[in-house]
Amino acid sequence: MYLVLLYQSRGFFGQLADRMNEGGPFAMWTILICFLITIGLIAFAATKLSQDHLFKKTLSLIHHIGLFALVSGLLFQFLGLIQMFDAIESWGNVSTEMLAGGLKVTLLTIIFGTVTFLVGRLGIIFLTAIKK
Secondary structure, eight states, rough: HHHHHHHHOOHHHHHHHHHHHHHHHHHHHHHHHHHHHHHHHHHHHHTTTTOHHHHHHHHHHHHHHHHHHHHHHHHHHHHHHHHHHHOOOOOOOHHHHHHHHHHHHHHHHHHHHHHHHHHHHHHHHHHHHHHH
């Protein structure tokens, strides 16, 4: 009985892995790599507060990587929408449940890209406030 309950509750990381695969592995892993690089660069910039030139370059890099994650999330969303509309066109009549499921999947990349962008922006705001 306990094993069945343990299997049913996947936890946060299990659900995250499911969403990563559902949103398209290439798209989601690209954005995840941007997210991890952004976190690493925020930590790196926090250690370089006294070195003004390196600090500014790191903040610029955080900004560009976050923007890349956001725009790539949009690109992958549009590609997913095109695939979804192609499937609807070939099947003809599609239920609203299938349409809603397809829209949900296309939104995963833009949400993850936006979260990555926001984490980078919040990191830049935080680091700039600490520097002053």
